[in-house]
Amino acid sequence: xxxxxxxxxxxxxxxxxxxxxxxxxxxxxxxxxxxxxxxxxxxxxxxxxxxxxxxxxxxxxxxxxxxxxxxxxxxxxxxxxxxxxxxxxxxxxxxxxxxxxxxxxxxxxxxxxxxxxxxxxxxxxxxxxxxxxxxxxxxxxxxxxxxxxxxxxxxxxxxxxxxxxxxxxxxxxxxxxxxxxxxxxxxxxxxxxxxxxxxxxxxxxxxxxxxxxxxxxxxxxxxxxxxxxxxxxxxxxxxxxxxxxxxx
Amino acid sequence: xxxxxxxxxxxxxxxxxxxxxxxxxxxxxxxxxxxxxxxxxxxxxxxxxxxxxxxxxxxxxxxxxxxxxxxxxxxxxxxxxxxxxxxxxxxxxxxxxxxxxxxxxxxxxxxxxxxxxxxxxxxxxxxxxxxxxxxxxxxxxxxxxxxxxxxxxxxxxxxxxxxxxxxxxxxxxxxxxxxxxxxxxxxxxxxxxxxxxxxxxxxxxxxxxxxxxxxxxxxxxxxxxxxxxxxxxxxxxxxxxxxxxxxxxxxxxxxxxxxxxxxxxxxxxxxxxxxxxxxxxxxxxxxxxxxxxxxxxxxxxxxxxxxxxxxxxxxxxxxxxxxxxx
Numbered sequence: 001x002x003x004x005x006x007x008x009x010x011x012x013x014x015x016x017x018x019x020x021x022x023x024x025x026x027x028x029x030x031x032x033x034x035x036x037x038x039x040x041x042x043x044x045x046x047x048x049x050x051x052x053x054x055x056x057x058x059x060x061x062x063x064x065x066x067x068x069x070x071x072x073x074x075x076x077x078x079x080x081x082x083x084x085x086x087x088x089x090x091x092x093x094x095x096x097x098x099x100x101x102x103x104x105x106x107x108x109x110x111x112x113x114x115x116x117x118x119x120x121x122x123x124x125x126x127x128x129x130x131x132x133x134x135x136x137x138x139x140x141x142x143x144x145x146x147x148x149x150x151x152x153x154x155x156x157x158x159x160x161x162x163x164x165x166x167x168x169x170x171x172x173x174x175x176x177x178x179x180x181x182x183x184x185x186x187x188x189x190x191x192x193x194x195x196x197x198x199x200x201x202x203x204x205x206x207x208x209x210x211x212x213x214x215x216x217x218x219x220x221x222x223x224x225x226x227x228x229x230x231x232x233x234x235x236x237x238x239x240x241x242x243x244x245x246x247x248x
Numbered sequence: 249x250x251x252x253x254x255x256x257x258x259x260x261x262x263x264x265x266x267x268x269x270x271x272x273x274x275x276x277x278x279x280x281x282x283x284x285x286x287x288x289x290x291x292x293x294x295x296x297x298x299x300x301x302x303x304x305x306x307x308x309x310x311x312x313x314x315x316x317x318x319x320x321x322x323x324x325x326x327x328x329x330x331x332x333x334x335x336x337x338x339x340x341x342x343x344x345x346x347x348x349x350x351x352x353x354x355x356x357x358x359x360x361x362x363x364x365x366x367x368x369x370x371x372x373x374x375x376x377x378x379x380x381x382x383x384x385x386x387x388x389x390x391x392x393x394x395x396x397x398x399x400x401x402x403x404x405x406x407x408x409x410x411x412x413x414x415x416x417x418x419x420x421x422x423x424x425x426x427x428x429x430x431x432x433x434x435x436x437x438x439x440x441x442x443x444x445x446x447x448x449x450x451x452x453x454x455x456x457x458x459x460x461x462x463x464x465x466x467x468x469x470x471x472x473x474x475x476x477x478x479x480x481x482x483x484x485x486x487x488x489x490x491x492x493x494x495x496x497x498x499x500x501x502x503x504x505x506x507x508x509x510x511x512x513x514x515x516x517x518x519x520x521x522x523x524x525x526x527x528x529x530x531x532x533x534x535x536x537x538x539x540x541x542x543x544x545x546x547x548x549x550x551x552x553x554x555x556x557x558x559x560x561x562x563x564x565x566x567x568x569x570x571x572x573x574x
Contacts, residue, residue: 075463092451095450104463113445113472114444116439116443
């Protein structure tokens with residue numbers, strides 16, 4: 001059997017004595033949606049930050065597409081096929097929706113030490129950018145400044161920017177954060193539509209979204225994976241219920 | 249959905265808005281008025297316009313990193329000083345060729361930018377401001393200590409760069425060289441900020457974390473921009489040295505860097521012609537306020553405060569607003 005797309009082994013990260021991530025093992029198969037759930041402070045965002053290279057792990061290894069990327073610089077990860085979205089919307093403010101996505105397209109087209117040709121009319125940037133916006137349903141908003149977008153649209157743009165990198169694995173950090181029920185439902189549809197385009201590591205609080213999308217679920221509590229399995233197994237797992245779902 | 253023309257940030261900038269029209273008018277007046285004055289025997293105005301033009305070149309280079317890159321460099325005057333000494337020191341050894349002076353000025357200031365930028369750009373925010381200022385002050389004290397080249401007393405340049413076809417001893421020709429340089433620098437900046445490189449520079453200003461996440465080594469792009477800006481400022485310095493015929497380490501002092509920042513902010517950071525307007529406005533004000541009162545710096549300070557509080561886009565933004573663009 002070939003190696004999974006993403007293999008995390010013994011990952012650890014402490015912040016001044018607090019073990020935010022404490023020996024996490026996790027895999028994502030090609031094309032799979034693997035959801036990571038867990039209460040606040042379980043270490044989910046820390047996990048995503050280490051995968052995207054913004055935080056250096058204290059210990060453990062991250063292998064992606066057969067290659068050790070534990071120490072790979074953050075800016076080399078998206079070109080390598082590992083793109084992320086942010087829990088707290090992180091866009092290029094003051095620029096247009098299209099510019100935001102076009103820059104993500106530009107990033108995967110080699111270096112940008114190109115000083116002469118205007119970027120604006122460049123179809124090599126514009127067409128793929130519009131296609132990514134189309135995939136998340138906001139192509140009609142391409143020419144407006146991101147500041148004028150609604151919260152839900154900004155969340156969609158988050159996804160479009162990650163998609164424009166043509167990733168093999170999408171790291172989605174709470175894509176439903178701050179959304180109302182209708183917006184969440186739309187986002188679930190968008191993400192469903194992306195299944196098969198890329199594998200996803202989905203960190204999410206919204207259980208409807210998790211059970212609608214995930215092929216596999218891991219439960220993270222105090223930096224440790226306490227359970228991992230198919231959605232039905234996780235739903236039935238007593239330890240998970242006590243620690244997290246905590247009801248019924 | 250119609251295949252709408254590209255109206256991203258950049259093409260919008262490219263379309264001639266009132267700010268750009270205003271800029272073209274200012275640029276035209278900057279050419280016509282001094283030459284007319286020269287013709288009618290008012291030689292002072294030509295010199296005045298030459299100084300404005302050279303400082304507009306330098307302010308434009310600062311705007312490239314400050315306005316578009318969001319890099320608040322407080323040491324830009326160092327490049328100007330280095331460029332000027334690259335004329336002064338060879339001239340001191342009777343090496344008069346402008347074809348030596350100018351490449352030397354560009355190379356030396358670019359190298360200074362490369363070394364100091366490589367270190368400074370590892371910092372952010374207020375630390376970046378302080379460290380760029382610190383490096384400039386180091387250059388200032390270095391030249392202050394070089395007694396051979398006049399130290400604190402400055403260095404007189406007895407003959408200007410020999411730069412055929414220009415004869416820089418002829419004031420109108422020096423002015424024309426500066427003016428053509430300004431136009432070329434503006435055109436270059438316009439291309440650069442609208443190119444892929446410029447997009448990355450602006451993106452990194454808007455949100456550096458995101459730019460890294462989508463795959464840009466923002467540090468490398470910023471460093472390249474910093475070196476380009478330094479090189480252009482150094483070129484401006486070589487012109488300034490030729491213009492003043494007398495250079496001192498004072499050209500590099502942090503107050504000069506502050507003046508340049510003021511030009512960019514008053515004129516409109518991140519706009520094509522803003523720094524030109526800023527240079528014109530500040531030098532005019534300085535000239536005429538200083539005639540009226542010895543306390544001319546007070547209204548200056550108030551003007552800066554008013555700009556930052558009420559007119560963020562500076563003069564360029566004001567024209568845009570009056571022209572109904574915003």
